[in-house]
Amino acid sequence: MLGCGHWGPNHVRVFSQLKDSAVTAFADPDPKRLAAVSAQYPDATGFADYRELLTTANVDAVAICVPTRLHFEVAKAALEAGKHVLCEKPLTAEVHEAEVLDRLARERGLILMTGHVFLFNPGILKVRELLTAGAPGRVHYLRALRTNLGPIRRDVNCVYDLASHDIAIFNFLLDAEPVSVSAVGAAFLQPGIEDVAFISMTYPNGIAANIQVSWLDPKKLREIVVVGDRKMIVWDEMAHAGPVSIYDKTVVKEPYYDTFGQFQLLAREGDLTIPRVPPQEPLKVQNQRFLDCIRAGKIDFSDGRFSIGVVKALAAISASLQAGGAPVTV
Ligand SMILES: NC(=O)c1ccc[n+]([C@@H]2O[C@H](COP(=O)([O-])OP(=O)(O)OC[C@H]3O[C@@H](n4cnc5c(N)ncnc54)[C@H](O)[C@@H]3O)[C@@H](O)[C@H]2O)c1
Structure with a gap:
């Protein structure tokens, strides 16, 4: 989990409830947000720097819940580290950034989904x-x-x-x-x-x-x-x-x-x-679909192409x- 502000903890809750996933790590530069999530999920490791989280071996996929203008930087680093990415909406602030992420995910055979929860x-x-x-x-x-x-x-x-x-x-x-x-x-x-x-x-x-x-x-x-x-x-x-x-x-x-x-x-x-x-709960259905896509090795819904259109x-x-x-x- 990258970004544990207002919305991020909802992803933490949902991924910790779904049977196909476990939340092993989370990151936020704000120590108060780290402490709040730590108190509820003591088995997961908190990181102040998301780049450190990306080097940990027991993370296959990340959900990105940082402010929108940071989506590109964080999602790009996650894909480059070989992680599947569920990024909050909108995928990026700029069109060329969304195109870069879509290309990167395809080249690396990784799932890139945007949390268009509706x-x-x-x-x-x-x-x-x-x-x-x-x-x-x-x-x-x-x-x-x-x-x-x-x-x-x-x-x-x-x-x-x-x-x-x-x-x-x-x-x-x-x-x-x-x-x-x-x-x-x-x-x-x-x-x-x-x-x-x-x-x-x-x-x-x-x-x-x-x-x-x-x-x-x-x-x-x-x-x-x-x-x-x-x-x-x-x-x-x-x-x-x-x-x-x-x-x-x-x-x-x-x-x-x-x-x-x-x-x-x-x-x-x-x-x-x-x-x-x-x-x-739409978030539960969405996040389960993300896990299903990872398992199937393909995505055809709320994917990079769809997100670029938005x-x-x-x-x-x-x-x-x-x-x-x-x-x-x-
Ligand atoms: N799908 C929805 O219905 C829905 C609802 C709310 C928010 N969102 C999306 O979620 C994203 C986050 O929104 P929010 O309301 O939680 O914002 P927020 O400002 O409450 O939280 C963002 C968190 O990201 C942290 N952060 C900043 N830089 C970081 C970094 N480099 N690495 C890790 N964490 C970092 C901040 O410290 C903060 O805790 C936005 O893109 C927003 O559009 C979606």
Whole structure:
């Protein structure tokens, strides 16, 4: 385990619970974080310098949970030391860095997975299943809302921190990557680090997508809406009745009774269905999948290629933010 701040201990807990893995070592330059993990996992060895951990023989794979701008340096060193890598999202801050890691992992026959944890969320998997079965019909657009008050990061903006989740979800749901983006945002708390962003994206076949993210908002909201020409699907992680709702709502064309060849657009309201989605801890499913990939010697999910697609979209969004919302080709 490399990086034991806010999120890292979740990986430590999960890997120590899964039957195919054991946590033998962890690293963090902050002595308080080392002591906190040590107190809970006394059998594992703590290192202040992650490079020392990488030289230990009883480590086959590492999970990387350091601040985003350090992902590249740490993941590269881990791959060069022959370790399989599960790196937190987004894989890197820069596109060329993600490409280097992907190439390195392939050359060395190592597993490189990014912790795009919502790809393992049972509600998102249900939405994907519905899309694959064609339930919404032809998809018109998707929108995502992800807000809360904090946690506020200092090394990356809310786009890298929060929208990275929604871009990964959209790319996964559509099996595609955005072709162009435009975004505006604002930095209220720290100069140059956006707290709120409004992102528009276009996917192949004219599918529109919109993401609103903020860590400066009174409400914790996590919602994805898929609007198709037959049905509309909502994923709402905060919903009590169940995370996925299928609205049999659409707009139909009806001929005007008094004119020939003209149509009126009428809202058609049908049933609301809430399918049963058994709860599962996404991090556990993700980390088990990482272990399975190591065992199988291959990876085809949340891999380097997929992760590069997310980082490319993030880079294009950053360019658009800098250009005051101008469209940027991904
Ligand atoms: N998948 C998710 O839902 C999710 C949730 C939270 C965070 N994250 C990701 O996890 C990563 C870490 O986030 P966090 O909230 O834990 O941040 P954090 O700042 O709380 O923790 C980062 C830790 O890394 C340590 N660190 C810094 N440099 C290091 C180095 N060279 N070697 C080892 N440790 C080092 C810091 O001392 C700190 O303890 C980020 O990339 C973030 O995007 C993902």
